[in-house]
Amino acid sequence: MALLGCALTGIKPPVSWSHDRPGHWGEALPHRGESFEKLVLPHMKAGYNLARWLLRNDHDAEDITQEAIVRAFRFFDGFSCDNPRAWLLTVVRNSAYTFLQQNRARELGTEFNEEIHSEPAAKGRVAETPEVLVMRSAEQRHLNQAVESLPVEFREVFVLREMEGLSYKEIADVARIPMGTVMSRLSRARQRLQAALADREPAGNAS
Amino acid sequence: MSCSETRRLIDAYLDSELDLRGALELEAHIARCPGCGAEEHGLRELQASVRANLIRYALPPQLAARLHEALGAEEPAASAVSEEKCPVAAMAVRPMRRPWKWAALAPAAAAALLVVAAPRLWQPRSEASVADAVIAAHVRSLLANHLTDVASSDQHTVKPWFQGKLDYSVAVTDWAEQGYPLAGGRLDYVEDTAAAALVYRRAQHVVNLFVWPSKRIGNEPLQHLSRRGYSAYCWAKDGMHYWAVSDLNEAELLKFVELVRRQG
Numbered sequence: 479m480a481l482l483g484c485a486l487t488g489i490k491p492p493v494s495w496s497h498d499r500p501g502h503w504g505e506a507l508p509h510r511g512e513s514f515e516k517l518v519l520p521h522m523k524a525g526y527n528l529a530r531w532l533l534r535n536d537h538d539a540e541d542i543t544q545e546a547i548v549r550a551f552r553f554f555d556g557f558s559c560d561n562p563r564a565w566l567l568t569v570v571r572n573s574a575y576t577f578l579q580q581n582r583a584r585e586l587g588t589e590f591n592e593e594i595h596s597e598p599a600a601k602g603r604v605a606e607t608p609e610v611l612v613m614r615s616a617e618q619r620h621l622n623q624a625v626e627s628l629p630v631e632f633r634e635v636f637v638l639r640e641m642e643g644l645s646y647k648e649i650a651d652v653a654r655i656p657m658g659t660v661m662s663r664l665s666r667a668r669q670r671l672q673a674a675l676a677d678r679e680p681a682g683n684a685s
Numbered sequence: 686m687s688c689s690e691t692r693r694l695i696d697a698y699l700d701s702e703l704d705l706r707g708a709l710e711l712e713a714h715i716a717r718c719p720g721c722g723a724e725e726h727g728l729r730e731l732q733a734s735v736r737a738n739l740i741r742y743a744l745p746p747q748l749a750a751r752l753h754e755a756l757g758a759e760e761p762a763a764s765a766v767s768e769e770k771c772p773v774a775a776m777a778v779r780p781m782r783r784p785w786k787w788a789a790l791a792p793a794a795a796a797a798l799l800v801v802a803a804p805r806l807w808q809p810r811s812e813a814s815v816a817d818a819v820i821a822a823h824v825r826s827l828l829a830n831h832l833t834d835v836a837s838s839d840q841h842t843v844k845p846w847f848q849g850k851l852d853y854s855v856a857v858t859d860w861a862e863q864g865y866p867l868a869g870g871r872l873d874y875v876e877d878t879a880a881a882a883l884v885y886r887r888a889q890h891v892v893n894l895f896v897w898p899s900k901r902i903g904n905e906p907l908q909h910l911s912r913r914g915y916s917a918y919c920w921a922k923d924g925m926h927y928w929a930v931s932d933l934n935e936a937e938l939l940k941f942v943e944l945v946r947r948q949g
Contacts, residue, residue, distance in 0.1 A: 536745065547755075640739065647932060
């Protein structure tokens, strides 16, 4: 039975990271850097987006993404990496959690603590970002605030599923939780979002 | 399917994580249950809104520049290839360094690997679909609470259970002493063929061993693949197909596979 070799399954066709400067990284990173550029760097945007959603501000997200990608580069072994995207997201996720533990421990382990997240904690930060300035509608604003207000354990599962399209198994591996927990956290995240949006709708229409 | 079962599985259904049979049962339920139908409708609306409205934060240009600089500075120190495998269970462990000459050989090795692997990319569609079907059957057994039809660690209970349900005989062995206790058996379908699914446990993990008659004569060598985070080994022996599927790591699954292959 002819099947894909393990080392290469799941690897997407190489995509140059920068369209305007093809080979840009390859020049700076000979040898191993070339396969790192082809396999891992295409997922850097996804890595930044995840860091930004986990940390909820631009500055920390940039620092953590940089730290994670440098770390990924040190550990990278192109020949046994069968899912570079999930792998890079795992490194970013772990770096973000380490940062939260050291600097904002209050945000962690809040799965059962409704109080901390009952107010939109990142409201002030949301307003700083250029993306928010172009938000088209109240619905868009409310939804993004509601997702930001989810406890980080729910937010990560939700973002990995809805934005990165990871399978439950991949999410379980990235977040190091059982698949049943992935399913229940997603379910609870969606319930919370539905409730939050239902609450805010009248206020949004009035303003 | 009951309302509580529907509510438990509805997210997996919307995320396309349920198998066809589970999805059909769930659809049949929400078609006749207004409460669960409304739940499904609400979740679909949320999903549509999320896809349209959730911000995807763009990589800041200054970060790209910083990274370029940082990785450029890394290169001399990191010219040795890490022996750690990419999957990040081992992330915390400092990698061992190989002599630099291995790093120089690496691109050639990668090219050789591609040449070897490339013809396999054009495998017949039906064989890829077997892999998908087997992994879907494994996922279904985990998600839909339908791991075993006959739950027993006794091979003398499980083997006779299959008789009368299958027109072939399946060897059933409990590998508890080797660390893979038998949990039971289940009737499953792969490629429109009734297959025996033998269920084993390894700590918190489940191994499904699917066995069904091969349409081709002869043996086929052991093959490995991984897909969607699952690991699978398949081979054919004495007119039977064997597929072992699990989320176990490759080495532990291979150990199990070797036990099965040695038994006959």
